[in-house]
Every structure is written in structure tokens, then in C-alpha cells.
Amino acid sequence: MGAGPELPRFAALPVGIVVAVQAAVLTALSGRYGFHRDELYFVAAGHRPDWGYVDQPPITPWLARASTALFGETPAGLRVVATLLGMATVVVVALIAREAGGGRGVQLFTAVSTALSGYVLVVSHMLATNSADVLLWSLIALSGLRLLRTGDGRWWLAVGAFAGLGLANKWLVLLLLSGLAAGVAVAGPRRVLRTWWLAAGIGLAVLLAAPVVAWQAAHGWPMLTVAGGISEDDGAENRLLFVPMQLVYLSPVLVPVWLAGLVRPWRDPGVRWARALAIAYPVVCAELLVLGGKPYYSVPLLLPLTAFGAEPALRWLARGRATRRVLTGAAAAVCAVVSVLVGLPVVPASALNGVLLALNKEPAEQVGWPGFADTVAAAWARIPATERDTAVILAGNYGEAGALEHYGPERGLPRPYSPHMSYYDWGPPPDRQAGPVLLIGRVRRDSPAARVLTGCRPVALHRDADGVDNDENGVPLSLCTLAQPWSTAWPILRTYY
Structure with missing residues (x-):
């Protein structure tokens, strides 16, 4: 299997400008309100380093320990690492757009869409397990797509490394891996499975995750107890809200874009090698509906789909009349403002009650x-x-x-x-x-x-x-x-x- 057409150049300058603005805004706002309750827990866990904790693997507490040791045990000091993870996520998703053949404009659109999406704003502002998780899912998607596009089995090592790190941060990465595996099994290209590099990648993932799994086994698998409790207590509500929340977590204006990304591998022969990605998302959603998992667990997969949908979305805009572009731009601006209001601490704490907390309860837990x-x-x-x-x-x-x-x-x-x-x-x-x-x-x-x-x-x-x-x-x-x-x-x- 060949590498296919040469990819466009990475739009380093425009994407870099987006990331720089993102970093400036997040840093300016990182000290507002205060620690989130989970952040206080991560700081406490970081002072007690271990290979695992009752409700999570160790990477996020380790990151909390490193960030506060370097920058101070303050909300702003802790959130330096969240900002860096958010910046890296924007770059990786832009690289996924490039992997799909997107040029300078497509990569810029993808970077802006990612940086301004509500979910990314939330997990880039405050440190959460999702802060690293969204980056690791994006890295697995990028490596897996490069593997599927080029057929170069050595990319299994990257997939394995990021999967192992993902398991050391949050076991939800197993959903992503199962979804991609189902996609390759159904739509191919299956020849990427016929290489010893696959075994090497699996071995690397096992090696990285082994201490975490061993800790959980030695302590009676407490994370499974916690997950079971979440499903039992909130499963019905999670299932009821699952579909509506998929439409709002990134931004309503991005729904047509990621839907275009879901459809594109079936219509565009140039990216048919990415059909596994299009299959992975509904598979992960089905698994979460069965398990009663939280609706936001599947959101990291919407980012690579947005990257794939960016080019057809921009073509649709370019073909339309000026009125279409103006209305779309106005809708995008409104959604961006709403995402900022919901995801970042831009209003006084006394103004949080009401609509803002209904859309995102996390700011209240920082006050x-x-x-x-x-x-x-x-x-x-x-x-x-x-x-x-x-x-x-x-x-x-x-x-x-x-x-x-x-x-x-x-x-x-x-x-x-x-x-x-x-x-x-x-x-x-x-x-x-x-x-x-x-x-x-x-x-x-x-x-x-x-x-x-x-x-x-x-x-x-x-x-x-x-x-x-x-x-x-x-x-x-x-x-x-x-x-x-x-x-x-x-x-x-x-x-x-």
C-alpha cells in the first residue's frame, strides 16, 4: 500500500497564531474564580504519588504535581498544564485535517473550530482527566489515520504508545480502540493488521499500562466499582441526554461540519481509507448507551470528524451566495460567544446561576x-x-x-x-x-x-x-x-x- 498523494504543507504560521491567542486567553483567565473541586483532589493526590487511585489512573495527578511544583500551588499555576494540553490538541486536530488533504485554509478553520469549541475550552481552562484524554484520543486518531493512509506498519508503535498512555490516564480509551478496531474489521484496509508491527504496538501499550492495571488488580478493581456506580445512579439520565448533548458539546454550528466528516469517507474516494473513523464514532456511541456512560465521553471523537468535514463545509460555503456566508458567519460568531461564556470564567461569579450553570455546572465548583x-x-x-x-x-x-x-x-x-x-x-x-x-x-x-x-x-x-x-x-x-x-x-x- 503506497503513501498516496503528497500531503499539503502544515500551516504552521496560521495554526501557530491560533494557538498563541488560545494560550494568551486561557492564561489571562486561569486565575479567575478558583480551584475546581476535582483540581483540589488532583493536587492532594499528586502529593501522594502512586500507580493508581480509586477512581482514576495516575497521569492527571502526576501532571498536577508537576505543574504546581514548577508554577506554584495556585489555580493559575496548576492550569498551565491544562493550557499546554489544550494547545497541543489544537495542533494535533489541525494535523488530522492535513492528513485528510486539507490545505492552509482548512487547517486554519479546523484549528479555530477546535480552540473555540465549548468542550475544548472547558478542559483547557481547568485541569481534568479529560484535558489529557482529549489530546491522547486525538493523537491515537492521527497515528491510526496515518497508518491507514500509508499502510506503514511502524505507525502501530505510535498507536500503542498513545494507547498505553491513555490507559494510564483514563480507561475510556478502550472505547476508542474498540471502535477503530471494529471500523478496520468492517471497512478496512485490513492489510494493516497483517504485520508484526501490530504485535509490537500492543506490547508497547501493555508495557506502559501494566503498572496501572497491576495497581487496580491489587486493590480490587475500584475503578470498576466507581464506573458501575455512575452507570447505576446516572445511567438513565445519561442515555436520555446522550443525543442532545452530542449536538451542543462542541458547538451547534459545528454539527453540520462533523456530520460531513462522518459522511465524507463514504463519498470521497480520496479518503476512503478513513472509513474506520466514520464507523468508530457510532460504535463508541452505542457502547456508551449500553453502559450508561456520560454523554461527553464520546466527544473527543468529534474533533477528528470535524477535521475531515472542514473541507466539504468550506466548499459548501464557497459555492453559496453572500447571504449564506453572512448568515453562517453570524451563527458561528454567536455560537463562539456562547462557548466562551459557558466554558471560561468571563462573567462575575455572582452572575453564574441560571442559564450558564444549566449549560455547564463546572464553574460553580470553582467558586x-x-x-x-x-x-x-x-x-x-x-x-x-x-x-x-x-x-x-x-x-x-x-x-x-x-x-x-x-x-x-x-x-x-x-x-x-x-x-x-x-x-x-x-x-x-x-x-x-x-x-x-x-x-x-x-x-x-x-x-x-x-x-x-x-x-x-x-x-x-x-x-x-x-x-x-x-x-x-x-x-x-x-x-x-x-x-x-x-x-x-x-x-x-x-x-x-
């Missing part, structure tokens, strides 16, 4: 953590000084625990504990700390935890100063009595969701 720590500090002060040496702060979730771990010391608070996710593994308190328990959150009377924490009396109610409707706004704080030693109480308190 109010210092005030939350103040509320906890005031409640802690109500414990008699003679009892504080044996008292314990018990946070209801990893976000609260991470916030108190970060903001607590300057407020005179001790180390917090939490039975949630990997914080469970980092506890329990010593049995000698059998004094008052400052509980953040509620304990249902019929829950097993009610046998452990008794006599709870409310001492405070946290209210966000900006009135933002997040998970901590309205959370009660109570002083409780520990009914049994922490060593026996801890397994009873454990929570995964």
Missing part, C-alpha cells in the same frame, strides 16, 4: 472554597481548646477535603479526613483521636454511618458569599460523637460516589 474553609474554621473554634488535640474534621467528599488540605493550615485547621474515593485510602485518623468529630455534610438516620457518628448537633451552615448554587452552598456542619474506634468505623463510612 467559594476559601469562604468554605472560613466556615469550617469558625465551626472548629467552637470545640473547646482542651479537646481539639483529639478532635477530627471529617469531610463529606474529596473536594471539601482537598479544599481544607489546601486552605486549612493558614486558618489553623488540622489535616482533614474523608472516607470518599482515594481519601479513604489516605485515612483513617489514629484511634487516639477519639474526641469530637466536626462532620461536614449530613448522615442519614437509616445509614450505617449513623451507628458510627452519634449525637450530631448542628453548629454551622455554609453559605457561599456570591450565592452560587454549588454542592457546598447550604451544607451543614455538625459536632458528633465517635461511637467506636476509627480503625473499625472507617470501613463502614467508605463512599465511592
Whole structure:
């Protein structure tokens, strides 16, 4: 199988300008609001490096540790790595457009579309497991498409390397691999499977992922427990919202573009080698509908489809009258503004409630953590000084625990504990700390935890100063009595969701 026609030159200058503007905007806004609850968890996990955690592989916490070590343990310092991942994603998706034969204009269009898409803005602004995941999916797609186009089996090594790294970040990459495998099996070119380079690529992926898989196996596969809980609790809602959310996660104006990319390999003989990509997306969507996975899990596949659809979309615009181009440009501008408003912290925190949070709840989880720590500090002060040496702060979730771990010391608070996710593994308190328990959150009377924490009396109610409707706004704080030693109480308190 030959390499086919020579590809256009990479549009380094225009794509570079897009990436530079992207970096400037993200950097300027990275310090607004504050840490996201997940970011606080990543920072805490990064201080406890391991080959795995209850709910995730290690790459994102490692990136958090590296970024804060280099640039400071602040929201802006942490988010340097998210910005770099977002910039790299734009470049890789532009290279996918080039792989599909797109010239300078097509690559520029793809870069701008990627950088301004709502999903990419969100995961480029704040550090999330998806920040690295969207880049790794794009790299697998680029390497796989280069393999399918050229037939050069050595590209299996790149696919294997990025797949192994993907497994060390988030196991959702298995969905992408299964979708592409199904696409090659159905539409070919199947000769890329008849090479020893395939085995070498698989071996490289296994080698990179082995420590992570071994950690999960040694700890009873907790990530599968978490995934099962997500499917059980949110599966019906995820299935109901799946199709509508596919239409809005990137941008409504990009839907015709990625649909064109889905159709193009079947109509354009020049890219028929990419039919596996067109098959992979519906396969991944079907898998997620069966599993009850979150709708955004499939969104990274829409980026290479957008890259493939860019050229026919631009041809359609060029053939139309000026009115078509003006209306399309106006719609694109409106959608870009909406994406920025939804994905970036450009409005005051007090203006978040309402439509913006309905479209993206993540900004709310970046607001109010210092005030939350103040509320906890005031409640802690109500414990008699003679009892504080044996008292314990018990946070209801990893976000609260991470916030108190970060903001607590300057407020005179001790180390917090939490039975949630990997914080469970980092506890329990010593049995000698059998004094008052400052509980953040509620304990249902019929829950097993009610046998452990008794006599709870409310001492405070946290209210966000900006009135933002997040998970901590309205959370009660109570002083409780520990009914049994922490060593026996801890397994009873454990929570995964």
C-alpha cells in the first residue's frame, strides 16, 4: 500500500497564531474564580504519588504535581498544564485535517473550530482527566489515520504508545480502540493488521499500562466499582441526554461540519481509507448507551470528524451566495460567544446561576472554597481548646477535603479526613483521636454511618458569599460523637460516589 498523494504543507504560521491567542486567553483567565473541586483532589493526590487511585489512573495527578511544583500551588499555576494540553490538541486536530488533504485554509478553520469549541475550552481552562484524554484520543486518531493512509506498519508503535498512555490516564480509551478496531474489521484496509508491527504496538501499550492495571488488580478493581456506580445512579439520565448533548458539546454550528466528516469517507474516494473513523464514532456511541456512560465521553471523537468535514463545509460555503456566508458567519460568531461564556470564567461569579450553570455546572465548583474553609474554621473554634488535640474534621467528599488540605493550615485547621474515593485510602485518623468529630455534610438516620457518628448537633451552615448554587452552598456542619474506634468505623463510612 503506497503513501498516496503528497500531503499539503502544515500551516504552521496560521495554526501557530491560533494557538498563541488560545494560550494568551486561557492564561489571562486561569486565575479567575478558583480551584475546581476535582483540581483540589488532583493536587492532594499528586502529593501522594502512586500507580493508581480509586477512581482514576495516575497521569492527571502526576501532571498536577508537576505543574504546581514548577508554577506554584495556585489555580493559575496548576492550569498551565491544562493550557499546554489544550494547545497541543489544537495542533494535533489541525494535523488530522492535513492528513485528510486539507490545505492552509482548512487547517486554519479546523484549528479555530477546535480552540473555540465549548468542550475544548472547558478542559483547557481547568485541569481534568479529560484535558489529557482529549489530546491522547486525538493523537491515537492521527497515528491510526496515518497508518491507514500509508499502510506503514511502524505507525502501530505510535498507536500503542498513545494507547498505553491513555490507559494510564483514563480507561475510556478502550472505547476508542474498540471502535477503530471494529471500523478496520468492517471497512478496512485490513492489510494493516497483517504485520508484526501490530504485535509490537500492543506490547508497547501493555508495557506502559501494566503498572496501572497491576495497581487496580491489587486493590480490587475500584475503578470498576466507581464506573458501575455512575452507570447505576446516572445511567438513565445519561442515555436520555446522550443525543442532545452530542449536538451542543462542541458547538451547534459545528454539527453540520462533523456530520460531513462522518459522511465524507463514504463519498470521497480520496479518503476512503478513513472509513474506520466514520464507523468508530457510532460504535463508541452505542457502547456508551449500553453502559450508561456520560454523554461527553464520546466527544473527543468529534474533533477528528470535524477535521475531515472542514473541507466539504468550506466548499459548501464557497459555492453559496453572500447571504449564506453572512448568515453562517453570524451563527458561528454567536455560537463562539456562547462557548466562551459557558466554558471560561468571563462573567462575575455572582452572575453564574441560571442559564450558564444549566449549560455547564463546572464553574460553580470553582467558586467559594476559601469562604468554605472560613466556615469550617469558625465551626472548629467552637470545640473547646482542651479537646481539639483529639478532635477530627471529617469531610463529606474529596473536594471539601482537598479544599481544607489546601486552605486549612493558614486558618489553623488540622489535616482533614474523608472516607470518599482515594481519601479513604489516605485515612483513617489514629484511634487516639477519639474526641469530637466536626462532620461536614449530613448522615442519614437509616445509614450505617449513623451507628458510627452519634449525637450530631448542628453548629454551622455554609453559605457561599456570591450565592452560587454549588454542592457546598447550604451544607451543614455538625459536632458528633465517635461511637467506636476509627480503625473499625472507617470501613463502614467508605463512599465511592
